[in-house]
Amino acid sequence: MSVNLTESRPATTAPVRLTATPRAPARPVVRVVLEVVKFVVVGGSGVLVNFLVFNLLLHGLGRPAMAATVLASCVAMGTNYLGFRYFAYRDRSSRTPGQIALFFLFSGFGVVMESGLFYAGYHGLGLNGPWASNAVKALSIVLASAFRFLVYRTWVFPHDARRAA
Numbered sequence: 001m002s003v004n005l006t007e008s009r010p011a012t013t014a015p016v017r018l019t020a021t022p023r024a025p026a027r028p029v030v031r032v033v034l035e036v037v038k039f040v041v042v043g044g045s046g047v048l049v050n051f052l053v054f055n056l057l058l059h060g061l062g063r064p065a066m067a068a069t070v071l072a073s074c075v076a077m078g079t080n081y082l083g084f085r086y087f088a089y090r091d092r093s094s095r096t097p098g099q100i101a102l103f104f105l106f107s108g109f110g111v112v113m114e115s116g117l118f119y120a121g122y123h124g125l126g127l128n129g130p131w132a133s134n135a136v137k138a139l140s141i142v143l144a145s146a147f148r149f150l151v152y153r154t155w156v157f158p159h160d161a162r163r164a165a
Contacts, residue, residue: 035088035153036149039088039149041083041088042080042083042084042087042088043080043145043148043149045079045083046076046077046080049072049075049076049079050072050073050076051134052072053068053071053072053075054068054069054072055134057071059130065118065123069114069140070115073111073114074111077107077108077110080107081103081104081107084103084152084156084157088157089153089156089157092157092158099156099157102155103152103156106148106152107148109147109151110144110145110147110148111144113143113147114141114143114144115140116140117140117144118136121136122136
């Protein structure tokens with residue numbers, strides 16, 4: 001029996017692929033934009049938790065403003081860890097004690113930044129009414145979140161080149 005290996009197929013027959021074609025890696029800009037969107041989704045839910053706890057403690061239960069902002073930020077930090085780990089950065093390196101420690105260390109720095117900014121507006125500028133305190137809280141969250149985004153993506157949930165391949 002002989003097989004002719006030089007014979008070509010007719011041009012009208014399309015080759016059949018049985019394997020999935022690997023997707024081309026997303027362009028860096030698209031990848032960062034998607035990462036920012038996921039960060040905003042998780043961060044947005046954390047902001048809602050933060051505001052709910054903050055307003056409940058400060059305006060509902062009459063707790064001191066600084067205690068309310070710190071406790072609200074800490075509760076939001078816990079919910080954010082779950083969202084970042086299992087949604088926004090689930091494709092990144094696996095959960096390790098070091099990763100968890102870095103998350104809470106940098107989140108703690110974020111709480112300090114947020115609380116300091118809140119203190120400056122609430123006590124320093126006298127923005128302590130219900131609307132003003134929420135505006136100061138919002139601004140402090142936005143500024144601290146920029147810091148958090150950079151450190152989470154760089155050190156806490158770094159891109160694992162092995163998983164991207």
